[in-house]
Amino acid sequence: MERVLKTKIKEAVRILYDSDASDDLIQIQETRKDFVGDFTLVVFPLLRFSKNTPEKTGEMIGKHLIESFPAVSGYNVIKGFLNLEISDAWWISNFSKMLQEENLMAKCVVDQPETILVEYSSPNTNKPLHLGHIRNSLLGFSLYRILTVCGHKVIKTNIVNDRGIHICKSMLAWQKFGNGETPESSGIKGDHLVGKYYVLFEKQYREEAEDLIAGGMEPVEAKNNAPLLKEAREMLLKWEAGDPEIINLWNQMNSWVYSGFDETYKKLGVDFDKIYYESDTYKLGRDLVFKALKEGLLYKNGDSSIWIDLKTEGLDQKLLLRSDGTAVYMTQDLGTAVLRHEEFGFDRCIYVVGNEQNYHFQVLKAVLKKMDYSWSDGLFHFSYGMVELPEGKMKSREGVVVDADDLIAEMAETAKDVSLELGKLAEYRGDEKEEIFRKIGLGALKYFILKVDPKKNMTFNPSESIDFNGNTGPFIQYTYARIRSVFRKADEMNVIFNRNFIKTEKAGSKEIQLIRLLRRFTATVTEAAESYSPSLIANYCYELAKEYNQFYHDFTILGEKDPSVRDLRMAISELTARILGSGMFLLGIEMPERM
RNA sequence: GGCCCUAUAGUUCAAUGGAUAGAACGCGGGUUUCCUAAACCUGAAAUCCAGGUUCGAUUCCUGGUGGGGCUACCA
Known part of the structure; x- marks a missing residue:
């Protein structure tokens, strides 16, 4: 209707003022509630043709429309706005068509459907999911559904950060203080159990550092020299070297975490078509870096760390591989991106990641571009805002987080309280009621x-x-x-x-x-x-x-x-x-x- | 220091450069012989400051001020 109106108004301008109005000068919007009418033409931009007052111009165009276009049943002009009334017959006929429509969203299907990969959730394996992951996952999942009804082929993926110093911290604390505790023996959900040891590590580590400071050491040095941290670093080296004992422990603790995550995702109602693990993709990234180094796209520092220079792209230099040859975040993201493109040949790849990583994704795209992957133009960082608590940012190290599982459970509980207070659903069975409380x-x-x-x-x-x-x-x-x-x-x-x-x-x-x-x-x-x-x-x-x-x-x-x-x-x-x-x-x- | 994001009722959120800046919660006042009152009606209450562009600025530009983020051989 908007389109038809536009054409009719252009026609009116041509006949009345002998002028051609470009599309952007014909501004049509839905009429605001407090005025009579269905669509409103903003008359101001057309004054250059009419050389007349807004009121007069509106009158003339309104009069012309009502005589030449039956769907317009009336009009009024207020200030510079021409409010057009559309006949009830037109509305009802439009409505009748919608009623017959089996798929309401058929109109949303795009002319050229794409293959789109969406990455969301992206947890670390050292702690349970929290409110930030919830926002992330809900956005990613909703995007998946929206793009799907628009006719795209959408692949839901997750990248799990399962390697690095953070998981070693949980492992170390468990080894030292855990006494063989398992989810089964303790009745604690796997991801929460691992998270418990991560928090314990941080606590013990802080105490060690404070002791060192009390003994006269500089704070920065103390934080770097606490025995626990040193041990964790050693453990990371052993992990990268493939030490069987460490790998076993790693596998075991990760499996606890994954069964915990599965439960949370299920409760939240989100899922994935493909899950990537950083422990797999970082090697790929490393290979890519070596290859690019050979091609002369990168350079090696004196300490043999490998960098890329993005100054001509308006960015800075960026480290791609540490001096000891281990991978950083960027390394694995490069590997993951290339792997994904090989597997799915996507037209677009949407990263649902918080806005604190805006710079990271600018760099990621620029690096891939420099490595001559033309599809890097299809990478899109869906940058969303942080979830803050009244007291400020969430800090998982300090335990100031809203836990996902707790929150989901509390919501159903609150729904139940409210419902009972209102005296609803009295005649329903217990399990039926629980299901409704869950949904609400x-x-x-x-x-x-x-x-x-x-x-x-x-x-x-x-x-x-x-x-x-x-x-x-x-x-x-x-x-x-x-x-x-x-x-x-x-x-x-x-x-x-x-x-x-x-x-x-x-x-x-x-x-x-x-x-x-x-x-x-x-x-x-x-x-x-x-x-x-x-x-x-x-x-x-x-x-x-x-x-x-x-x-x-x-x-x-x-x-x-x-x-x-x-x-x-x-x-x-x-x-x-x-x-x-x-x-x-x-x-x-x-x-x-x-x- | 450099770069990016952001600022709307007491609070949480809306508003392709268009009319009198919308809602919700909270606060005040009402509505139940009627298909579910988790609803409906109603009152008070806001564009950070200063310039600029425009017929017209919450929206765009410049400069302040406040908040957040990035600028790591963390992720």
Whole structure:
């Protein structure tokens, strides 16, 4: 419609003012709520053609449109804005088409589908997942769903950082103080058990360093010379050398962590098609570095560390391999990228990684470009903002984190408390209720995180952030559940509605308003895909649910005597539920049939 | 020091350069013989500061100020 209007207005400008207006001068937007109309033309840019006042110009164009274009049923001019009213007949016919549509998102499919690889979550194996991983994983997973309905082939991947000094710290602490404790013997979830020893290491290490400082050593030196840290470094060397005992311990502790991660991912409702391990890919990266060195793209320092010079790219020099030949983060990321391209031949590779690593990804892309991988243009860093606590940044070393498992469990618990307080679901079985509480709690958490623009930092206050009223996941779920309830009731009453003949003259202004909103869904999904922004879908769903709730409050649906009015209202309800369901599906949020 | 991001009601979030800056929570006042009151209605309450571009700036540009990040042979 917007496109047609644009053409018609161009035509009007040509006839009325004998001028050609370029597309960007014809600005059409949806009319704001407090004005009469459906679409609004901003007249100001056209004054250069009309050489007249905004009011007069608006009048002339409005008059021309109403005479030449039947879908326009009325207009009004306020200041420099021409508000156009579209006929109810057009809206109803558009709505009827949507009702018949089996796949609501068919319109979102792009002309040229791509193969897109998405990397998200990216945990370390020395500690359990926390709130930061939750934001990351939810964004990645939602992006996967959004891009998929747009027709792309999307591969979900995870890169696990399973090597390095951090995991040695957990291993060492376990060796020294663990007394053979296992997840089975202690009843502690594997990732939490390993995390416990990581924290223990840090604690013991701090104490050692403090003792050294008390003994007169400089703080920097003390931190570098604490016996525990030295031992951890030795362990890392042994690991890189393939020491069987260390490798065994490493395998064992990692397996504990992985079973813990699996459980958390499952609860969170995210998964992966392919998991990469840094312990595999760093070697590949190392080989690439050697190869590039031979080709003269890199240079060797006096201490035999290997660097790349990116000054001509506006960046700095960057270390790619340490003097002792061990790999850094960048090394393995190079290897992973090349491996992935060999395996999947992607058109785009999206890294869902926090904005603190903006520089890292600039460098990664530049290095690959320099190594002459043309596909490096398809790498995209989906840079999202940090999750902060009221007291500031999360610090896992100091134990100031919101643990993922705890949070998920607390959400369901809160959902349960709220539900019981409201006296809901009294007649349902225990396991049915638990399932609903789970959906609501998780829905609240996911929506809270995804409704925020990914680029922005967000604050999470554990005691206050999660609500079940207002602009929340449960609000949207509730709206959905109510509609489902209407249709259950309709079944009981043997009311069947006729979706094939929706009568135009029965539509009131509230119905038309909802229909306008429903129509916007596909455009919203497309925009979310193009701008990598699940939050647009979240906010759209909220707006729709809010609008529907008003409608639901003010009008009766099944109680309506006029069958064709009832048909229309049921049709609107049905489509609203479908769209809310689809929208929330794209966010990875499940909808309860009742709550 | 250099580079990047950011600043909107008390709080958490919205707003392709367009109209009177929207919501939610919280605070104040209301709505239940009726399809689920986790709802609906209603009141008070905000664009960090100073310039510039523009018919028009929360949005773009410059300079301040506050917050965050990067600038590691950490990841």
